[in-house]
Amino acid sequence: MDDQLMTGSVVVGVVDTAEQSLVVRDAAEEALRRGAVLRILHAVEWPAPPPGSAESTGRGATAQEAEHVIASFAESVGQQYPQLAVVPDVVSGPPAQALLDRSSAASLIVVGHRGAGGFPRLPLGSVSLQVATHSECPVLVVRPGEREEPRENRVVVGVDVDDLPSGLMEFALEAAQARGAALEVVHVATRPELLGTGPTGPALMDDEAVSSSAQEGLENVLAPYRSHYPGLDLQGRVKRHQPAQALVDASRQAGLLVVGSHGRTGLKRLLLGSVSGKVLHTALCPVAVVPAAHTDRAES
Numbered sequence: 001m002d003d004q005l006m007t008g009s010v011v012v013g014v015v016d017t018a019e020q021s022l023v024v025r026d027a028a029e030e031a032l033r034r035g036a037v038l039r040i041l042h043a044v045e046w047p048a049p050p051p052g053s054a055e056s057t058g059r060g061a062t063a064q065e066a067e068h069v070i071a072s073f074a075e076s077v078g079q080q081y082p083q084l085a086v087v088p089d090v091v092s093g094p095p096a097q098a099l100l101d102r103s104s105a106a107s108l109i110v111v112g113h114r115g116a117g118g119f120p121r122l123p124l125g126s127v128s129l130q131v132a133t134h135s136e137c138p139v140l141v142v143r144p145g146e147r148e149e150p151r152e153n154r155v156v157v158g159v160d161v162d163d164l165p166s167g168l169m170e171f172a173l174e175a176a177q178a179r180g181a182a183l184e185v186v187h188v189a190t191r192p193e194l195l196g197t198g199p200t201g202p203a204l205m206d207d208e209a210v211s212s213s214a215q216e217g218l219e220n221v222l223a224p225y226r227s228h229y230p231g232l233d234l235q236g237r238v239k240r241h242q243p244a245q246a247l248v249d250a251s252r253q254a255g256l257l258v259v260g261s262h263g264r265t266g267l268k269r270l271l272l273g274s275v276s277g278k279v280l281h282t283a284l285c286p287v288a289v290v291p292a293a294h295t296d297r298a299e300s
Helices: 020-034 055-080 095-102 127-134 166-179 207-228 243-250 275-282 292-299
Strands: 010-013 038-044 086-092 108-112 139-142 154-159 182-188 195-198 201-204 234-239 256-260 287-290
Touching (some): 020 108, 127 275, 166 256, 182 243, 234 243, 243 256, 243 275, 256 275
Parallel strands (some): 182 234
């Protein structure tokens, strides 16, 4: 069952907590949308055995507990989604590394906002942030409980019209299409890119001219996508806030927020730790991070 079946799978990292069932549910629905196998991963870091005890005994007990955790999630998914192929995956080692090792073959990795893969009390910035930063495939970060609030059927993607990888847009377009959702494309118009040159040197454009120019540029970028996706409600929005705050604001009623790593979310100079990192910490809906490696493959 392994390598061939696992290619293109959706991998979800879990721990033994009740709230993780919501993360697994989101992962299962993503797998169904993609027609993919769902791989439920639980990583175990073996504790050091007490002095004088048998190391294998402690590891055996821990492995049994891990198998029980995985079996419980797999059974629940099987009951809710009987048509979905589910593969349990218990591994030893750091949770983040276990997920990253699978990112080259997976189509998507799903983690909880906190505690994904083995550490329920650690904040984002530990496992989830490591995976979102270094994964070779897109990563969906889910904040358990957030789906219980009513939201618009809308996907939001943050872009930089001067540096827009086709893979980022394709991910967002496919996500919106699979959900039957509108796609809102947000570009943040920032002051440095809006300098003009006058008789006495550089001059700032007024806010109305800034917005108009940025909106025109965004519409030009979106034109080809409109023709390729004629049935999709594709909306372009120019914001005048800081990039991260603009995207967080847009997430309030969105079902999914899509951002690129390495600064492709409104300011190409900013890296994941600034714009996308802040979005991951504070967005009010699930966040999908599309890595540069994924967008580069899509463009090649």
